[in-house]
Amino acid sequence: MAPAIIETGGLSKSYGDICALKPLDLQVPEGEWLSVMGHSGSGKSTLMNLVGGLDRPSAGSLRVGGEDLLMLSEDGLARFRREFVGIIFQQHHLVPYLTAVENVMLAQYFHSVPDEAEARSALERVGLGHRLKNRPGELSGGEQQRVCIARAIINSPKLLLGDEPTGNLDHKSTVMVMELLRELRAEERFTVIMVTHNQEVATWGDRTIYLDDGVLVREERTRS
Incomplete structure (x- = not known):
């Protein structure tokens, strides 16, 4: 088995009196595609935000890529976040007055130096070479x-996080996006954490964990 890229021990998160994530022990091997399922308020997005360094835990331990995030x-x-993580959001969060290539270059700006040729190449990889100048x-x-995916991978992350990335898409677009992510993962060998409500989307991963009221209640392997 590959070494763990994510290790948690008793990881929990509370917001005042509300415990969004109860003590969680979890290991994610490097290169795994882990799907995280559960109803709204189950702790899915909380877990993703902690692993991605977007929020801090209330208690427990959390190591990602060898980094102790609590320290x-x-x-x-x-x-x-700049050097290790790529994030695909459900709501896109694209800047409306920027073109597709400029939106991808924006991610480079926060990482290092914008490079239009690299941004164009990323958009071509996701099948948008003909839409570079469209807003x-x-x-x-x-x-x-797909612009969001290009933006997420432009800096070659080791960990790709998806927060309901197909939640606003129809079935045909969902399948296209998932097939694209599978191809990119095979090429780039990044680890994927995919938060979803959709059981069909979850089965694209290697393993699925189910959260309920902040507790990991079960897990199953979806691919061998």
């Missing part, structure tokens, strides 16, 4: 999500 300063967490309002939902 990192705010600047250290920002560096970790988000001129793209379909599926095309906007």
Whole structure:
């Protein structure tokens, strides 16, 4: 088995009196595609935010890629996110007045130096070489999500996080996006954490864990 890229021990998160994630022990091997399922409020997005360095835990231990995230300063967490993590959001979060290639270059700006040739190449990889100069309002939902994928992979992350990335897509667009992610993962060999409500989407992963009221209640292997 591959070494663990994510290791948690008693990881938990509370917001005031509300415990969003109860003590969780979890290991994710490097290169695995882990699907995380559960109803709204089950702790899925909380777990993703902790693993991605977007939020801090209330208790427990959390190591990602050899980094002890609890020991990192705010600047250290920002560096970790820039250099290690790519995120695909459900709501796209594209800048409406920027073109597709400019939206991808924006991710480079926060990482190092924008390179239009690299941004163009990333968009070509996701099948949008003909849409480089289109703004988000001129793209379909599926095309906007592919821009998000290009933006997420432009800095060669080791960990790709998806927060309901197909939640606003129809079935055809969902399948296209999932097939694209599978191809990119095979090429780039990144680890995937995919939060979803959709059982069909979950089966694209190697393993699925189910959260309920902040507790890991079961897991199953979806691919050998």
